[in-house]
Amino acid sequence: MATQIEDRSKSEEESRTLPTGEKEFFLDVHTSDLEVNFGPQHPATHGVMRILMRADGELITGAQPHLGYLHRCAEKIGESVEWLQYLPYTDRYDYLAAMNNNLGYSMAVEALMPGLVIPRRAEMIRTICAELNRIGSHLIAFGTYGLDIGAFTPFFYAFREREWMMALFEKICGARLTYSYIRIGGVFNDAPPGWLEEVARFCDVFEEKWKEYVDLLVMNQIFVKRTANVGVIPREMALDFGLTGPMLRGSGVDFDLRRDLPYSLYGEMLRDKAFDVIVGKGEKGTLGDCWDRTWCRVFEMMESIKIVRWCLERIEPGPVLGDIPKVLRIPPGEAYVGIENPRGELGHYVVSDGGKVGVRVRVRGPSFTNVAVLEELLPGALIADAIAIIGSTDVVIGETDR
Amino acid sequence: MDGGNIFLTLLQKVAPEGVPAWVLALTAAVVGIAILVGFVSVLVMFAVWLERKVSGHIQCRYGPMYAGGWHGWAQSVADGVKLLAKEDLIPLGADKPLFVLAPALMLAAIFGALAAMPLSPSVYFTNLNLGLFAILAMSSMTTIGVVMAGWASNSKWALYGSMREAAQVVAYEIPFGISLLVPLMVIGTFNLGEASARQAGWFGMHWVMFQNPFVLPAFLLFFTAALAETKRAPFDLPESESELVAGFMTEYSGIRWSFFFLEEYAAMFLMSVVGAVFFLGGFESPLTHFARESFGAGSVVHEVTAGVTLLLKAMFGIFLMMWLRWTLPRVRIDQVMTMGYKYLTPLALLCVLGAGIWEAIF
Numbered sequence: 001m002a003t004q005i006e007d008r009s010k011s012e013e014e015s016r017t018l019p020t021g022e023k024e025f026f027l028d029v030h031t032s033d034l035e036v037n038f039g040p041q042h043p044a045t046h047g048v049m050r051i052l053m054r055a056d057g058e059l060i061t062g063a064q065p066h067l068g069y070l071h072r073c074a075e076k077i078g079e080s081v082e083w084l085q086y087l088p089y090t091d092r093y094d095y096l097a098a099m100n101n102n103l104g105y106s107m108a109v110e111a112l113m114p115g116l117v118i119p120r121r122a123e124m125i126r127t128i129c130a131e132l133n134r135i136g137s138h139l140i141a142f143g144t145y146g147l148d149i150g151a152f153t154p155f156f157y158a159f160r161e162r163e164w165m166m167a168l169f170e171k172i173c174g175a176r177l178t179y180s181y182i183r184i185g186g187v188f189n190d191a192p193p194g195w196l197e198e199v200a201r202f203c204d205v206f207e208e209k210w211k212e213y214v215d216l217l218v219m220n221q222i223f224v225k226r227t228a229n230v231g232v233i234p235r236e237m238a239l240d241f242g243l244t245g246p247m248l249r250g251s252g253v254d255f256d257l258r259r260d261l262p263y264s265l266y267g268e269m270l271r272d273k274a275f276d277v278i279v280g281k282g283e284k285g286t287l288g289d290c291w292d293r294t295w296c297r298v299f300e301m302m303e304s305i306k307i308v309r310w311c312l313e314r315i316e317p318g319p320v321l322g323d324i325p326k327v328l329r330i331p332p333g334e335a336y337v338g339i340e341n342p343r344g345e346l347g348h349y350v351v352s353d354g355g356k357v358g359v360r361v362r363v364r365g366p367s368f369t370n371v372a373v374l375e376e377l378l379p380g381a382l383i384a385d386a387i388a389i390i391g392s393t394d395v396v397i398g399e400t401d402r
Numbered sequence: 403m404d405g406g407n408i409f410l411t412l413l414q415k416v417a418p419e420g421v422p423a424w425v426l427a428l429t430a431a432v433v434g435i436a437i438l439v440g441f442v443s444v445l446v447m448f449a450v451w452l453e454r455k456v457s458g459h460i461q462c463r464y465g466p467m468y469a470g471g472w473h474g475w476a477q478s479v480a481d482g483v484k485l486l487a488k489e490d491l492i493p494l495g496a497d498k499p500l501f502v503l504a505p506a507l508m509l510a511a512i513f514g515a516l517a518a519m520p521l522s523p524s525v526y527f528t529n530l531n532l533g534l535f536a537i538l539a540m541s542s543m544t545t546i547g548v549v550m551a552g553w554a555s556n557s558k559w560a561l562y563g564s565m566r567e568a569a570q571v572v573a574y575e576i577p578f579g580i581s582l583l584v585p586l587m588v589i590g591t592f593n594l595g596e597a598s599a600r601q602a603g604w605f606g607m608h609w610v611m612f613q614n615p616f617v618l619p620a621f622l623l624f625f626t627a628a629l630a631e632t633k634r635a636p637f638d639l640p641e642s643e644s645e646l647v648a649g650f651m652t653e654y655s656g657i658r659w660s661f662f663f664l665e666e667y668a669a670m671f672l673m674s675v676v677g678a679v680f681f682l683g684g685f686e687s688p689l690t691h692f693a694r695e696s697f698g699a700g701s702v703v704h705e706v707t708a709g710v711t712l713l714l715k716a717m718f719g720i721f722l723m724m725w726l727r728w729t730l731p732r733v734r735i736d737q738v739m740t741m742g743y744k745y746l747t748p749l750a751l752l753c754v755l756g757a758g759i760w761e762a763i764f
Contacts, residue, residue: 150732
């Protein structure tokens, strides 16, 4: 693929001087430009992302992300399989947050079925699963970000808790990664006996362990030095690029679909003030830097724990699947439903002509939108900063390519 | 002090009359080199196993548990056999002679430096009057190997890694050398064996560390610079696997790659020995003291106690390096340079000044 990387050497001069002024001495020396093919097989790209970079020594002067190495035609498949059959495909775009994907797709299809009532217990279990999955996803984001920065141990600490989370999902639906558990009309089956109690225990233990993450990595002096003032996304830029999720909140924009467009049970939670939206404050550096984004993710985990506890207090026995026929025919119409995925707004736009098979299933993936900002952020950063910036966007390539 | 080694002295005693001197010298040299390489290789295998166990236990897992039975003690042996059996791969675009030479050069340099290390007060390979000087000179040669490997690989990642190594080592040689001046001023010898002997008082606790208040900060500076010298985390920028894939050794595989590993752990051991000898009393500990008092200097018990003491101190240094590696994130290249030039070097100079004044007064 013949690609020209846009040369930003003219705009370099501003981006080189950061608020701390630490990088000034790089201005003195110039070497001939080096084109570095970063990925698709690279330990720090979190999958098969490829970034073509132009570097002047350690300083990046141009960067262009290339997508498509994991393209599996998920949206096209949606036009040729039955409504319910498409559910397993949703697991596979953001494979770290499959529960949330299931939820987003199910809610989009349910929006076309006006008569359908989702049992309250199903909504509760859905919320618990989605929030536990958010914790698991943020644990991966946090752990692999430590790897990117060069700290290996937090990764294993994060996996310790994630393992339990996955064991919980294994108990409720039999799968550890691609669940297909939340489905149109409710959830697949009821929670096994003792499962809710175990979730409560998980919440208690996680709260203790979570403090370790903050001490070990987030507040670590070297980590702060590496991430504060690096990859700053100002508020306007975040809005311009349509960033969502922790990427947006890290830049100080107070926006969370769970609160601003409440779906499922989140409206009730808001009345109870059950959770807060974590917004970056620029505590260690400039607002919108890599540290703020990580901080948002780590603290969001605790908010998810609050939500899970809220559900555990109120869950009651009852049915878990609404009145869904064996052969699902969705009334004609179109619907867009966006939910707050761990990485931002996951939107599903579905069109039905009244048949068994969808006419259009369009996905708005948060990673795809968030990755666009890299082209703007990387020029002016060092190679090591590039790793920090890519890690802080927390892309899942399965979702950018679908 | 003579410049010969213990094996030559032994050979001269047992050899029959009429054997030419050069045959004896050559035999002694070959035996000495064989023992050195064998000793260091076994030590490195142990250190690699230790690293995996230490990292495992830091990270809530066990590390190797299967190979060999007890806690996977044979894991390094198994790995070595595997690496030996792998295909010898040289990239098509690589500069073949340099590519092959680089790991050999690094190994030669680090073994050359280790030759100045005494195993016990009277067992040594070469007894150099300028032992520390030789160690510094030889261990700096490994940098050439890294740069050579990075350039010969014909890979951009490898080139980045080797350039980082060059910049980093140039920056840290200075505080490394200067911080070593402090103990040198206190004990007044470059010879490792003699340096250790001069710390023998106070029931074996007359360590340089306790003789002058400026030695402790100098030791911390030395340790930091030694981490950078040996490319260990948080200064593992030449390798930095999450940034540069594997840095200067990206294109290497099989046994040639393992030479880099061998060099890294041998360098860790060397730095720990230097730190132990010039800051932490070398062979001296209360145990060595009592062994000497009860069995006499030069007795087998004293020699073994002294050797084991030094080995334990060196192992403690290696453990510290591992502990740091599995705890701290990696610093950025500009932060590495800033730290080396702006902080460590002036601080090391201050230590030299302070220690000098202290020595002059007391």
